[in-house]
Amino acid sequence: MSSLALPAAARTLGLAFSGLRSLWQRWFLWALLAVLVFALLVTVVWLAGRHEVSQVQATLDRDTADAVADLRSGLQRNAQNLRATQAGAPSREHWLDQAAALLREHREWLRIEWRDAALAPVGAADTPYRRSMFDPPSRGADQSDIALACTAARKLGSLAYSPSHYVSLAQGNGLEVMELCLPIDAGGYLVATYSLRDLLVELVAPTLSRGQEVAFTEADGTRLVAIGVPRRVGTRVFTSQQLVDLPGATLMLRVDGWRAAPDLFPNLLTALVTAISIALVSVLVLLARDTRMRLRAEGHLADALAFRKAMEDSVITGLRARDLMGRITYVNPAFCEMVGFSVDELMRSGGEAPYWPTELAHEYQQRQAMRLAGGVPPREGFESVFMRKDGSRFPVLIFEAPLRNAQRAQTGWMSAFIDISEQRRIEELSRASQERLQASARLATVGEMASLLSHELTQPLAAIASYASGSLNLLEGSGHDEVAMAVRRIAEQADRAGQVIRSVHDFVRRRDRTREAVAPQVLLDAVLPLVGLQARKLGVAIEVVLDDGLPRVVCDRTLVEQVLLNLARNAMQAMDMPELVDRVLRLRVARARAIGTAAAAPDARRWLEFSVADLGSGISDEVAARLFTPFFTTRSDGMGLGLSLCRTVVEQHGGALMFEPNRPRGTVFRFTLPIA
Template sequence: MNLSLGAGRWWLWSALCVLLLLLLGALVFLARAYEESRLSRELEQVATDMVTEIRSDLDRNVQALQRLQAPGPDDTAWQRGATALLLSNREILRIEWRSTDLQIRLAQASPFQPFLFDQLPRSQVQPDVKQACANALRFAGAAYSTSYFMPLQEGRGQELLEMCLPLPEDGGFLVLTYGLSDLLGELHKREAYRSFSVALTESDGTRLAIAGHSARDRTTMAAVHLLELPGSAYTLRVDQARELKGLRPKALSSTLTLLAVALVGVLALLSYDVRKRLQTEARLGEALAFRKAMEDSLLTGLRARDMKGRITYVNPAFCQLVGLPPEALIGTSNPAPYWPADRVDEYLQRQTSRQAGQQPLRQGFESEYLRSDGTRLPVLIVEAPLINGIGKQTGWMSAVLDLSAQRKIEEQSRASQERLAATARLAMAGEMASLISHELNQPLAAISSYANGSLNLLQDPEQDCADLRPDLEEAMRRIANQAGRAGKVIKSVSDLVRRRERERSAVPPQQLFDGIAPLVQLQARKVGIEVQWEIAPDCPAVWCDSTMVEQVLLNLARNGLQAMPAGDPTPASGLRILQLRAEPALAQPGSGRQWVSFSVTDHGCGLSDEVAQRLFTPFFTTKREGMGLGLSLCRTVVEQHGGTLDHSSHPPRGTRFSFTLPAAL
């Protein structure tokens, strides 16, 4: 967006912003530095005060020790005084009265830590006591030893400090044992020091004792002060978390930050106020350019009319639709120049109805326009009210879509659908012919077998015609049954392809097996296979089309026989058996009815994974003479009965095909 601002003006604004930000940054930096310096000075004063108080506490303990009377013939008074001193000063862990040769005469342990020297005997720290007492004689007053570590139970320990005070009267010594942790702990209990972390360290920085939580990082400030004692020296380190961090500065930093925000806000408002006029001018130019670009790019015709029906605006797409220039359209009223003469009254009535609000807004309606060349054009019109800036309607805006291409596509679609319907009928006829030829092979083969057998009997000169009469009658009866069966197969397949409803009835499983037994037994004897028929005692009748279900059983049985060719498996293996079984099945979840399961089991070589995936695909077959429609037809029949057809492997070898049918209630 071009704001018509010169390069010099932008440079001045940029320089002003940079200088202001630098100034505010410097002020904030200086304020933070001042606050940190002030906090550092305060922390140094706290460390000095702590060292002073530690020295005062130690001096008070020396004075209290001096007031402790030397033990007389009765040591009870001295022990009472020592116990009182230990109870009032938790940092003192032990008081001893020693002779001039530093032998312990009397000792009293703190009741708070009575077992301090259980791990390390008192004799092990005799060098530290000697050092402190030697310094005490040299200073003619209390002296302190260097600290040493005392191990405690459970892997713990404590840093201890010995203080020796000479007794001028009898030449002995009073020895106090301090715990550095207890010394700092008593100091840290005071209200003024609870927000600090205090540590006693050696000159090399080794931390001896600490009180409070210590977290040394960039947000921590520290002050170090020397703690000098007669005979030894330590370093006292005081840590405190920074108060200047994140968005919570001190008073001066907060004031400068608010001032910076206020100055930036004033600068932003001033910039916005200067740019507002320029932006408004630019938006007006952009609006005109955008409208012109929209008029030239839209393929949808746009037309605006005022409340009296006069055309106030048209875009190039609308002019191209009706074949008229804008000058011939703008300002015209009803009837419009592109209305067909025979439909003027209809259009006037519809327009009056829409302007009166009797028809829903923004709902498209189809109409017809007359082009300047005399051709008629089908269009779709969507109208909406034009509302001005104060919410008042000033007219109507219409979007006009050309429907001629859509009409052409619809006509082509109808022609394509008719051709597809004709092709589908031819495909259905071909499928029905394939199914009928596939399913008629079995009854025709049976008729051929019975007819050839009858001819062989009649041509045998040794046979008496009178003796042949019962066999010939049975053969003719079988031929008639198979011929009737062929007719039923043709009718059932025709109904299946046309998706017609077929007559169903309650059929016992034994009747279904009896219907296919002659054909199955005949084919089984040719290849030396034993057929086993099993029906569970409590197996109910099934509700089905008996002809189609018999055809399913016959197809599955024939596939099972073909899966066991001569010699595979061998007769000696005892596996040349085809088993057909019917039994009640578990009720399907949510079905609320009983089912009967039929299974056909062979002992062939089984199915590979590739064949199993395409087993029910129409026209897929692994047989040289097969058409690939048998299993597809079987699944269709079973599913139309509401059941399911599936297969699984049958150890030690073979395949089991099973399907379910609803039981007759």
């Protein structure tokens, strides 16, 4: 009896141990899964906190960098406004009125001074927003801060700043100030005194100091001035520093942000990850059961997919499928080759496709929204423009149709694309040939009209000059000097008109013109009276800059004067905008190196560069591509021949006519002439 019970008990005990081992293994796996999920949650919470801190710091660094850029731009504009007070060699009283007006507009300035070459004061104005804090005897030529800034400005040939220094006020108060020294062309300096605190208030964005502290510090961290909100208890400090590198002075812009830590973001993320983790475990259990069924279904679908793919890969028409949300669900190799993007790049693009041109993206979004809303595309298709991965554009013909499933329910849209670049290229060649023929005919007509007008206008101009000479003879000795001067001007302009007409006639007939050595100042003096009339009408200030010791240039004086006059008029018309306040036309002559093939020749000539700069709205890329094309113009009353003729005249002299963007705005036209 006992011999039979022992094996049964042993088997029972073995089964019990086996059940316990299986139960322990199952619970061990669940415990391990729980530990892993808990570790994941802790890691996510920690990473979320680190992410929030890094986001706050990155935002603070970006705002500080933007504030430094705004500060530099504001200082540059102030320097330009300060320089403008010397336009036209003003008198001391006129300059004082301009300085007072500037001080009312710029609270950051405490004082503006005009000093001669020896730093002796010529005139000074104080801000109306503070009591005068400077003693005139102490603002002499021996003041160290001003002398230091002006010495640096003289070495740099431009503006310079002095290191910040402290100015004491009454009742133990004081201000941290900085001097700006700006050399002027007529000799001497303009000195402006900045209040560092007001500089922060006026030129740094107000939102930067909202909820945080903004300060100027020395390079070693010494705080000079600060504005904003002091630190609150229980907050973290986020600090960002940016270097404000000014000529002659170095400052640090420091921003201290206060932030309570952490926000609700990590808590929401933790709950979200926990829910997703539980759902993931449940989905894994369900997927394990469904795997067998899917494997059987995949075997049947593999053959069908292989057959369909072979057919789609063999066509040369691009195919694209989108779902009802606008996401790309399928593209064939022909489409990928057409746009230059891989299948993965197109699938990850989302709602905005990477092959949409930037300038047409809004139009394509509207068209896609209309399709997704149920709009029916035209059956004959429509044309559009796509962009390859390398940025090149090409035209396509698109056919679209609803994409329906086995239940006849629409699941998206299927599109077919045909590249019509070659067709458009042939059409463009044909159109360009027609345009060249038309342009040649119009140029021939213009040449004939120019020859006819030059012949017909010569006699009336000669008669005007004769009448003017006769009038001068009659007025000689009569005491009517003003009338005689006016008649003399009429004679001069009639002679100038005759020269222009003869130059145009010779230019059209391709005759060699007589060139002479002319001083740059003479060329500018000839056109400035005519430019000044239009400048006064449009409210444009003219600024002429000539480098010292410029030699003469070899040129056809009449044609080059017309080039300068045409460029100056174009520049002033570009600034004829009601919203534009600063209208300055800058004419400059300086030395330039030889350009083009002349630079590579062993006997390369030297050149002078003439530049005409405006502060208008600039030239767009589309206009720049056709700027020198004959008969192309952006004005309703223009003929489109001015710039084309100007470039032809400059190139006949061996030079080149170029243009580039002006800073901070506008355009600069430059052309070169050979030195005598």
